[in-house]
Structures are given as C-alpha cells and as structure tokens.
Amino acid sequence: MSLQVSDLSWGHPQPGGGWRQLFDGFQLACPTGQFVVVIGSNGSGKSTLLNLIAGTLRAGGGSVALDGRDLVGWPDYRRARVIGRVMQNPLDGTAPSLTIAENLRLAECRRRSVFGRRGLLGGLHPSRSDRRRYAALLEELGLPLADRLDTMVGQLSGGQRQTISLVMATLGQPQLLLLDEHTAALDPRAEATVMELTERLVRRLGTTTLMVTHSLDQALRYGDRLVMLQDGRLIGDWSAAERQQFTPASLRALYGSATVGSGFSPSP
Amino acid sequence: MLSLWIGALDQGLAYAGLALGVYLTLRVLNFADITVDGSFALGGGSAALLISRDVAPPLALLAAVALGALAGAVTGLIHTRLGVNDLFAGILTTTGLYTVTLRLMGRSNIPLTDPPLAIGHLPDLGLGPDGQWALALLLVVAGLIGFLALMLATDLGLALRALGNNPVMARANGISTRRGLTVGIAAGNGLVALAGALVALYNGFADSAMGIGSLILGLGAVIVGESVLRPRSVPMALLAVVVGSVLFRAMIALALQLGMEPVDLKLATALLLLAALALGRVRIPGLSDSGGRP
Numbered sequence: 045m046s047l048q049v050s051d052l053s054w055g056h057p058q059p060g061g062g063w064r065q066l067f068d069g070f071q072l073a074c075p076t077g078q079f080v081v082v083i084g085s086n087g088s089g090k091s092t093l094l095n096l097i098a099g100t101l102r103a104g105g106g107s108v109a110l111d112g113r114d115l116v117g118w119p120d121y122r123r124a125r126v127i128g129r130v131m132q133n134p135l136d137g138t139a140p141s142l143t144i145a146e147n148l149r150l151a152e153c154r155r156r157s158v159f160g161r162r163g164l165l166g167g168l169h170p171s172r173s174d175r176r177r178y179a180a181l182l183e184e185l186g187l188p189l190a191d192r193l194d195t196m197v198g199q200l201s202g203g204q205r206q207t208i209s210l211v212m213a214t215l216g217q218p219q220l221l222l223l224d225e226h227t228a229a230l231d232p233r234a235e236a237t238v239m240e241l242t243e244r245l246v247r248r249l250g251t252t253t254l255m256v257t258h259s260l261d262q263a264l265r266y267g268d269r270l271v272m273l274q275d276g277r278l279i280g281d282w283s284a285a286e287r288q289q290f291t292p293a294s295l296r297a298l299y300g301s302a303t304v305g306s307g308f309s310p311s312p
Numbered sequence: 313m314l315s316l317w318i319g320a321l322d323q324g325l326a327y328a329g330l331a332l333g334v335y336l337t338l339r340v341l342n343f344a345d346i347t348v349d350g351s352f353a354l355g356g357g358s359a360a361l362l363i364s365r366d367v368a369p370p371l372a373l374l375a376a377v378a379l380g381a382l383a384g385a386v387t388g389l390i391h392t393r394l395g396v397n398d399l400f401a402g403i404l405t406t407t408g409l410y411t412v413t414l415r416l417m418g419r420s421n422i423p424l425t426d427p428p429l430a431i432g433h434l435p436d437l438g439l440g441p442d443g444q445w446a447l448a449l450l451l452v453v454a455g456l457i458g459f460l461a462l463m464l465a466t467d468l469g470l471a472l473r474a475l476g477n478n479p480v481m482a483r484a485n486g487i488s489t490r491r492g493l494t495v496g497i498a499a500g501n502g503l504v505a506l507a508g509a510l511v512a513l514y515n516g517f518a519d520s521a522m523g524i525g526s527l528i529l530g531l532g533a534v535i536v537g538e539s540v541l542r543p544r545s546v547p548m549a550l551l552a553v554v555v556g557s558v559l560f561r562a563m564i565a566l567a568l569q570l571g572m573e574p575v576d577l578k579l580a581t582a583l584l585l586l587a588a589l590a591l592g593r594v595r596i597p598g599l600s601d602s603g604g605r606p
Contacts, residue, residue, distance in 0.1 A: 100483075125486040137484065139477040142470070150474055153467050154486035159495060163468035212485070 045111040045126075045219035047074040047097075047252050052106035054096055054276075066092060066276040070106070074269075077250040083263045083299065084273035090256040091132075093273070094222045097254070099123040110219050125155050128213030128251070130206070130226040137209030140198030144189060144208060145170040147197055148178045151212035185211065185241060203234025207241055214245045221246065223255040227262070235259075239266065260295050272298065318442040320565035324558030325449035326514045327529060329507030331537070331557040332456060332550065334530030336500035337384075339549070340464070342476035345497055346402030347387045348504045348530055350409030351380040353523030355505025357413045360422040360518030369428040373509050380505020381498040383409055388494030406523075413520050420520045428513060445514060452510065453554055456503070461547040472496045473546075504530070525578050532585055533557035 049072040055065035066089050074080050084090045095101040097108050099120035108115045115123055131137055138147050149170040157163065170178070170193075179190040187207055189195075197205060206226060213221060223242065227235040243266060246253045257263060263270055270287050272280035280298065282290075290298075330352060337345040355376035362372035383405060391401040414420065427441065430448070437443035463469045475482040475492040483489060504526070512518035537556020543549040564577060572580065 098484075119488075121483045121486055121488045124484050129484050131480070131484070136478070136480045139474040139481050141477045142473060146470055146473075149467070150470055150482075150485050150487075157491075158467045158471040158487060159491050163471070164463070164466050166467055168462065168465040169467055169470060 045252055046076045047072070047220055047254075048107075048109045048112070049073070049093075049097065050107045050109070052093075052096060052108070053104040054092065054101065055104060067096070067103075067106075068276065070276060070278070072271070072278065074252050074254070076111075076252055078269060079246050079253045079267040080255070080269045080271060081263050081267035082254055082256045082271050082273060083258070083260070085299065087275075088273040089276040090273055091224050092276075094129075094224050094254060094256060097220070098127055098129055098222055125216075126219045127222060128216070128218030128220070129222045130209045130213045130224065132225040132228050134202040134205040134209065134229055137212065138197040138205050141196060143170075143194050143196055144200075145175055145178055145193040147208060147212060148215060149174055151215040154216045181211070185244070187211070187241075201234070203230050203237060206230060206234070206238050210238060210241055210245065214249055214251070217249075218251055221249075221251045221253040223253065225256050225258060228258065242266070260292050260299065264290060264292060264295065314439075315442060316565050316569065317562065318439055318446060320561040321558055322442055322445045322449060322514060323511075324533075324561035325446065325453050325554070326510040327507055327533065327561065328449075328453045328554045328557045329456060329503045329510065330526055330530045331507075331533035331553045332460060333500040333503035333507065334527065335534050335549070335553045336460070336503065337497055338531070339534065340473055340476050341493060341496045341500070343391075343398050343493060343497060344402070345384075345387060345500065346399060346527060347384055347405045347409070347497070347501055348402075349523040349526045350406030350413070351383040351501040351504045351523070352508035352511075352526040353518075353520060354383055354409050354413045354416070355380045355508030356512035356518040356522050357417040357422070357508075357520060358505075359509030360424055360512045361417055363424055363428075363513070364422055369430070369513065373506060376505045376509035377502040380508070381502035383505070384498040384501025385494055387501070388490075388497040391497075392490035392493050410520070413523075417518065417520055421517060423517045424513065425516070427516075449510065449514075456506075457547070457550045457554060460550050464546050468495075525581070528578070528581055528585055529560065532581055533560045535585065536560050536563075 049070060052067050052070040053065070054067045055063055058064050070093070082090050082093070092101060096103050099115065099118055099122075103116070110126060139150070142150075175193055178193055182190040189204065189208070197208060200208065210226065226242075227238050230238060239262060242255070255267065264287065268284050270280070270282045271278055330348065334345075334348060337343045358379050359372040359376040362375055363369055367375075387401050387405040390396050390404060391398055396404070431441070431444050434444045434447045437447060439446070464473060471482065471487045472492055472495070474485070475487055475489060475496070479489055482492065508523065511522070533556040534553050535556065536559050537552035537554070538549070540559065541548065541552035541555060543552045564581075567577065567580060568574065
C-alpha cells in the first residue's frame with residue numbers, strides 16, 4: 045500500500061510559554077513496498093512523524109492516507125490493525141507475562157476486533173495449529189525460539205524481545221510498517237540480528253516501511269530511500285543510488301555533530 | 313467444631329466469586345476497582361428481592377450477575393470515557409450503588425427463610441444442610457473456574473490479559489483500551505455480584521451494608537491463595553484464588569475459635585492485609601508502592 049502524508053500540521057506548547065509549530069504543511073509520499081530510512085537530529089520530528097502516522101498523536105491538520113484511504117479520525121488502536129509498529133524500547137512491544145505463542149497470536153488476529161463474537165467463540169488460542177504455524181515461521185526466519193513458544197516473553201533478552209516485536213509487527217499483513225529506532229537499545233550483535241531480520245521481513249512482505257534511526261551506518265546500508273528531517277521539514281531526500289554519494293563522514297557533516305551516536309561506524 | 317469448619321468452607325466457596333472478580337480486575341486488568349463493595353451488596357440485595365418475590369433462584373442469580381456487570385460497566389465508562397482515575401471512578405460508582413441497592417430492596421434487610429429447593433435434592437455427604445451447600449457451591453465454583461479458564465484462553469481473554477500486562481503493546485496490536493477495560497471490569501463485577509447473591513442465599517438474608525469491606529476480603533483471598541499455591545498458569549491462578557477464599561474464611565473461623573469478637577474481624581482483616589503490603593511481599597497496582605524495587 046502506498047503512503048501519502050499531506051499537509052500535516054502539529055505543534056506543542058513549550059515549557060517556557062509559547063508554541064512550537066513542528067510540522068506545518070508536511071508532505072511525504074511513499075510508493076507501495078518502499079523501504080524509507082528517516083534520519084535527523086534529536087527534536088527534528090522523526091518519532092513525532094511516526095506517532096502522527098500511527099495515531100498515538102493527533103495531528104492538528106492534514107491527512108495520512110494508505111492507498112488513498114484517509115486514516116484521519118481513526119484512533120491509534122484502529123490504525124494498528126493496518127499499521128505494524130516496533131518501538132524503541134523492547135519492553136513496549138510485547139506482553140511480558142504472556143508466552144511467545146500468546147503474543148504472536150494477539151498480533152496475528154489484530155486485523156479484527158477481539159470484542160466481536162469470534163473473540164469469545166472462536167476457539168481456544170494459541171491452538172496446536174497456531175503453534176505449528178508459529179514454530180515454522182520462527183524456524184524459517186532462523187530464530188532459535190521455535191522450541192520456546194511457551195516461554196514467557198519477560199524471560200527473554202532485550203534482543204530476543206525485539207525480534208519477537210518485529211515478527212509481531214509483520215504478522216496480520218500490515219499495510220505499513222513503522223520502525224522507531226528499534227535497535228537503539230540493543231547491543232551491536234543483537235542490533236545486527238534485528239536489522240538482518242528487518243531487511244528480510246520487509247523484502248519478503250513487500251510492506252511499505254518507514255524506519256527511524258540515529259545510526260548513520262544503518263542509514264547508508266539499508267532501505268530504498270533516505271530522507272532527512274530538520275525542525276519538522278524534509279531537508280534531504282535521496283534514492284538508494286543517490287545515497288552512494290555519501291560517505292559516513294559527509295553524511296555526518298550534513299547530520300550535524302550533535303547527532304552522531306555512539307553506535308556510529310565510520311566505514312560503510 | 314466440625315460444623316464451624318464446614319461453615320467456613322461454605323462461606324469460602326460462596327465468597328469465591330468475589331475473589332475471582334477481584335483477581336480479574338486487579339491481577340488480569342491491573343485495575344484497582346473499588347466498585348466491588350457496591351456490586352457485592354447489589355448482587356445480594358437484588359437476588360434476595362427477586363427470590364422473596366418467588367422468582368426462581370437461578371434466574372435471580374443471573375439477574376444479580378447482570379446488575380453487577382452493569383455496575384462494573386459504569387465504572388469502566390467513567391474511567392475510560394471521562395478520564396477519571398481508577399480508584400475514584402470505583403468510589404463514585406460504589407457510593408451511588410449504596411442508594412441504588414437500598415432503593416431496589418425497599419428496606420435495609422430482606423430475610424430469606426427457605427433455602428433454594430434444588431439444594432435439598434443434593435446428597436448431604438453426612439454433614440446435613442451444610443454438606444448440601446458445600447456440594448452445591450463446589451459445583452458453582454468449579455463451573456466458574458472452568459468458564460473463566462476457557463474465557464481467558466480465547467482471543468478476547470488474551471486481549472484482556474495483554475491489556476493489563478502492557479497497555480502500550482495492546483493498543484499497538486489493535487486492542488481498544490476503552491472496550492477492554494469496560495468489558496473486563498463488567499465481567500469482574502458480575503462475578504462479585506454473583507458472590508453477593510450466593511452469600512445472601514447461604515446466610516438467609518441480604519443487607520444493604522453487606523458489601524462494606526468486600527474489596528479487602530477479595531484481596532485477602534487473592535493474596536493468601538497466591539502465597540500458598542504460587543500459581544504459574546491461569547487455571548492454577550484461578551484455583552489458587554478460590555483456595556485463598558476458603559483459607560481466608562478458615563482463618564476467620566480460627567480467629568473466632570480463639571475467642572476474637574466478631575465485631576473485631578474487619579479490623580483484623582485490614583491489619584493482616586496492611587502487614588502484607590507493608591512487608592512488600594505483595595504488590596497491588598494502585599494500592600501499594602514498589603518502593604523502587606522492580
């Protein structure tokens with residue numbers, strides 16, 4: 045599904061008084077299946093943009109449309125039925141007291157309301173067939189969790205939880221995938237695992253994806269398109285081919301010295 | 313002496329619905345619900361009124377459940393639609409329910425002279441009417457545990473558990489917090505009202521003030537049950553809550569046996585729960601502070 049963000053506006057009161065209009069007539073169009081990496085300094089509006097698209101923040105004006113269908117007026121939980129999301133904190137994406145299989149089941153059935161008749165009378169879940177399906181999926185993705193479906197998610201490491209969050213976000217055929225610095229809290233090894241899985245899932249599903257990151261290494265390595273935000277404005281927009289012009293150093297210069305994170309790797 | 317313990321068993325089973333309702337709101341939904349004090353009396357009062365007007369007891373129990381669920385839904389709506397704090401939403405509803413129950417009953421006390429006919433057809437296990445009550449209540453409670461265990465394993469049940477466990481994750485997976493909390497709190501208070509009706513039937517009367525302290529009794533049952541059985545699955549947690557309810561009544565029976573005045577029981581119950589909370593052994597959302605501990 046294509047994503048069309050049109051004339052988006054949003055602002056917030058400032059601590060010392062006054063008003064900061066972060067987005068004012070913001071535009072972004074992403075064709076179906078495009079993997080867009082979003083970078084920008086702290087406060088540039090990257091995560092806010094994702095929150096406005098996901099509906100966890102209410103836009104002051106404008107529209108967010110998937111294949112022409114305007115999502116304005118949809119609350120966040122309803123948008124979540126068509127938008128998969130992975131958040132920065134591994135603790136946010138899963139229910140720790142539920143097992144891996146139970147978490148996956150919830151994600152799988154998110155396209156419909158669980159408060160309907162099928163929610164109560166649709167059988168017990170996760171069923172045996174659910175489990176077989178989840179085990180096959182995890183094995184196919186190369187995740188060593190297929191034999192731990194009955195493990196409470198709270199017993200997993202941060203990296204494992206984030207891989208489960210990522211798998212959950214892609215279950216239920218989302219029309220849009222939002223990844224909000226989803227590797228920021230992980231160690232380098234877990235980050236590599238999650239990014240490799242991200243790339244594979246996005247390519248396999250062909251889901252339009254927006255990935256916010258502070259890692260310039262990721263920005264130069266992943267995605268079909270790189271965009272840069274500053275103060276709620278799009279100040280850079282490069283295709284994968286155009287991105288080749290950058291070295292980490294030149295991108296860092298554009299990015300601004302305050303934005304270079306500890307995970308920055310100097311060689312592409 | 314034996315009749316004292318059988319009586320405690322009967323009381324514990326009659327109060328099991330209260331404990332299960334508190335478990336559902338507090339442990340599953342992570343919602344500190346004060347409504348139970350009002351819905352317990354509402355269940356008892358409405359069932360007693362209907363039975364005193366010759367309505368069949370099963371129908372009276374169903375009506376009590378429906379009214380309790382309605383009361384819970386009101387709390388849920390006050391909290392989710394008006395943004396009122398969970399504790400305050402429950403206090404508002406339970407305060408209003410005191411008048412509703414009194415209006416419904418027409419007087420503060422309704423006696424029930426005869427036990428339900430169906431009880432008399434059950435075997436008495438050599439224990440007389442108390443044995444018949446124990447069997448009847450055991451069947452009801454077993455049915456409740458089975459129903460809840462199944463319900464919590466459906467997609468709806470998974471959603472309710474996720475909502476209490478991580479509301480951010482629940483919303484990110486398409487679950488409406490408003491609907492989930494309202495449905496869950498309604499279900500919890502339906503169970504509590506059922507307990508109120510069963511207690512009224514067992515005691516042979518309903519009193520408009522019978523709900524005072526219900527939350528503490530429910531909490532006590534949940535805490536005792538979880539401490540004793542340390543459940544690791546939902547069905548075991550439900551069983552633990554019922555066992556806790558029976559043990560809690562047994563502790564009260566023991567206290568009475570040791571010479572405690574009945575008038576002192578509520579204070580003793582409150583102190584017992586306070587001690588558990590103060591020692592940090594039990595964390596109750598909204599009621600206790602983790603003190604910086606994870």
